[in-house]
Amino acid sequence: MLIVNDEQRLRTGIGSMGKRCQYCSKALAAYPLILSDDAKLAVYHAACAVQLATEIMVNLYTFFSPPAPYDRLFVLCASGGRIDTTI
Numbered sequence: 500m501l502i503v504n505d506e507q508r509l510r511t512g513i514g515s516m517g518k519r520c521q522y523c524s525k526a527l528a529a530y531p532l533i534l535s536d537d538a539k540l541a542v543y544h545a546a547c548a549v550q551l552a553t554e555i556m557v558n559l560y561t562f563f564s565p566p567a568p569y570d571r572l573f574v575l576c577a578s579g580g581r582i583d584t585t586i
């Protein structure tokens with residue numbers, strides 16, 4: 500969820516701009532902010548949220564397409580099933 504002003508911030512339960520970003524640990528200080536939709540309340544600077552998302556995508560890419568000499572562990576299918584390629 501994008502937070503761009505005090506009203507939105509207070510509605511999400513973030514009482515202070517002094518709260519720390521979950522990614523860089525610096526004070527939130529300025530808008531825009533990103534609130535994660537995880538069970539735990541986590542708020543990030545927008546730039547930190549982009550960096551975190553990029554890291555996750557890069558890690559997922561190497562997980563699903565590992566570099567040689569590693570083999571792919573499994574393939575996701577549109578049906579939601581899983582094909583194990585290690586057998």
Ligand SMILES: [Zn+2]
Binds near residue numbers: 522523
């Ligand atoms: Zn940050």
